[in-house]
Amino acid sequence: MNNRLRELRAAQQWSQAELAERLEVSRQTVNAIETGKYDPSLPLAFAIARLFGQPIEMIFDPDA
């Protein structure tokens, strides 16, 4: 599943560690999501969407 997490994080000028802290996950989790190695759970995807103020489908693309 593709996602725009890296792009959104860069727009906020946050490091992976800063984003991880805001989401209360490890930096490795943020990195794994950004590189597409790990698809987040629904609660974490909602937390990401809420943090960036965008709908989930604007961040994650299940068809890609």
Next chain:
Amino acid sequence: MDLPNARSHRLRGCALASLAYLAATALSVWLLKDVIADAPTSLRAVVSLLPLVPIAYAIREVLRLVRANDELQRRIDLEALATAALVVGLACLSLGFLVSAQVFEIKGGTVLVWMFPALSITYLLARIRAQRHYR
């Protein structure tokens, strides 16, 4: 406590428990062989179970570590545990077949004593492998 700090705190606890386990095992073996060799069975049983105390502490630390983990770390733990259980299970099955075929002999007690360390070491190796996969 944040996630990395909680992890390193728990891992430190596990390392200390492992050292305590080695010390308790050495103490237990020495007492059983040289000090209370002719003591009543109940006392020998209590002394032989001494190494379980640090192991119980290590198990508590591992459980707290898993609870402190985020969802990716839990997935990594699950993959590592599944791998460890299957590898050790397969090794035991293989040993069982070889002993049944009288290729060699192993005492049942020896197998039981090595079960937990084998599971722990295989889990650690499998965890490193799973961690690399998601890096």
